[in-house]
Amino acid sequence: MxxxxxxxxxxxxxxxxxxxxxxxxxxxxxxxLLGPSGCGKTTLLRxxxxxxxxxxxxxxxxxxxxxxxxxxxxxxxxxxxHYALFRHMTVFDNVAFGLRVxxxxxxxxxxxxKEKVMNLLKLVQLDWIADRxxxxxxxxxxxxxxxxxxxxxxxxxxxxxxxxxALDAKVRKELRRWLRRLHDELHVTSIFVTHDQEEALExxxxxxxxxxxxxxxxxxxxxxxxxxxxxFVYGFLGDVNxxxxxxxxGRVYLDxxxxxxxxxxxxxxxxxxxxxxxxxxLDVERYSPGQxxxxxxxxRGIVAQLSRAIVVGPIARLELIPESDNQSADNTTxxxxxxxxxxxxxxxxxxxxxxxxxxxxxxHAKVFLDQAAGI
Numbered sequence: 095m096x097x098x099x100x101x102x103x104x105x106x107x108x109x110x111x112x113x114x115x116x117x118x119x120x121x122x123x124x125x126x127l128l129g130p131s132g133c134g135k136t137t138l139l140r141x142x143x144x145x146x147x148x149x150x151x152x153x154x155x156x157x158x159x160x161x162x163x164x165x166x167x168x169x170x171x172x173x174x175x176h177y178a179l180f181r182h183m184t185v186f187d188n189v190a191f192g193l194r195v196x197x198x199x200x201x202x203x204x205x206x207x208k209e210k211v212m213n214l215l216k217l218v219q220l221d222w223i224a225d226r227x228x229x230x231x232x233x234x235x236x237x238x239x240x241x242x243x244x245x246x247x248x249x250x251x252x253x254x255x256x257x258x259x260a261l262d263a264k265v266r267k268e269l270r271r272w273l274r275r276l277h278d279e280l281h282v283t284s285i286f287v288t289h290d291q292e293e294a295l296e297x298x299x300x301x302x303x304x305x306x307x308x309x310x311x312x313x314x315x316x317x318x319x320x321x322x323x324x325x326f327v328y329g330f331l332g333d334v335n336x337x338x339x340x341x342x343x344g345r346v347y348l349d350x351x352x353x354x355x356x357x358x359x360x361x362x363x364x365x366x367x368x369x370x371x372x373x374x375x376l377d378v379e380r381y382s383p384g385q386x387x388x389x390x391x392x393x394r395g396i397v398a399q400l401s402r403a404i405v406v407g408p409i410a411r412l413e414l415i416p417e418s419d420n421q422s423a424d425n426t427t428x429x430x431x432x433x434x435x436x437x438x439x440x441x442x443x444x445x446x447x448x449x450x451x452x453x454x455x456x457x458h459a460k461v462f463l464d465q466a467a468g469i
Contacts, residue, residue, distance in 0.1 A: 095250040102151030113307040122281040126298035134307040171249030175256040179228040186224040192247040214242040234265040254286035341367035358461035366464035373435040381451040395455035410441035
């Protein structure tokens with residue numbers, strides 16, 4: 095089942111939830127709608143489901159306009175963040191519910207229902223708890239039962255709204271892997287909403303990044319990570335440091351004096367520039383006078399004081415205050431702090447200590463110019 099979304103807009107009072115959204119979803123694809131709270135991703139999901147009506151635009155399933163088709167006739171399966179299982183029913187009866195309430199002509203026999211429900215419970219690896227009640231299950235088990243219940247009616251489209259949002263980190267990770275394997279087996283066209291970047295990048299075939307009701311970028315996880323289309327996408331997909339300056343003829347001159355070569359600035363002429371650098375793309379060395387200068391006497395790195403070091407597992411996360419901001423505590427803000435990540439063993443081998451001066455040098459930076467940056 096493919097889905098075609100054309101020119102969809104939705105407004106709630108004075109709030110514009112969606113703005114002229116266009117999206118094509120291939121049959122059997124697993125799509126992640128990714129964005130911050132309030133960006134419009136759940137509204138889009140509900141419009142696809144038929145739970146909300148678009149003010150403008152159309153929704154088609156495999157070329158057939160379903161814009162005005164009632165939710166019960168769209169053959170869509172739902173999985174919500176808070177499971178929505180019937181507490182008074184056993185696991186078996188929860189999964190069987192959708193089959194038992196079908197119109198009499200379409201309803202399977204009890205023997206067929208039993209066979210189908212047990213096969214689904216085996217699929218989600220929970221056939222051994224068919225007689226238990228939801229209150230006797232863990233959060234991860236409840237969510238798998240909710241998914242089995244959604245699949246029981248053989249939906250053409252599966253919609254998941256923050257399906258793992260109420261679970262702890264370890265269970266979330268396990269269920270992400272499990273959902274990916276399940277999708278590879280069933281190939282049901284699936285759309286899931288999440289604000290968790292790692293979840294979207296790990297599970298989805300394609301990621302659709304939404305901001306303020308508009309699609310900022312869509313592509314494979316690798317595409318959106320390697321080639322973010324805007325500063326918003328770059329910043330939303332992970333931790334990032336922002337350095338401001340100006341750009342001319344392929345070179346970026348940052349406000350702290352450091353210079354970078356950048357293909358993004360190839361045609362720039364004294365344009366405002368915003369250089370984004372991931373924490374793991376910063377080299378870190380101990381500072382000594384003159385060390386931060388290149389052969390022409392220009393700054394090749396940023397001198398900064400190591401304010402805090404967080405060493406957990408194989409990674410050392412460093413928070414540094416640039417020397418230019420270090421003259422007065424009043425000048426230090428969360429925006430001026432530089433975050434760097436280096437291997438924990440490197441941190442130990444270098445013997446770095448909080449309070450000392452270091453030099454951080456970008457290995458890679460993504461540069462956006464004034465009109466493109468929108469900052």
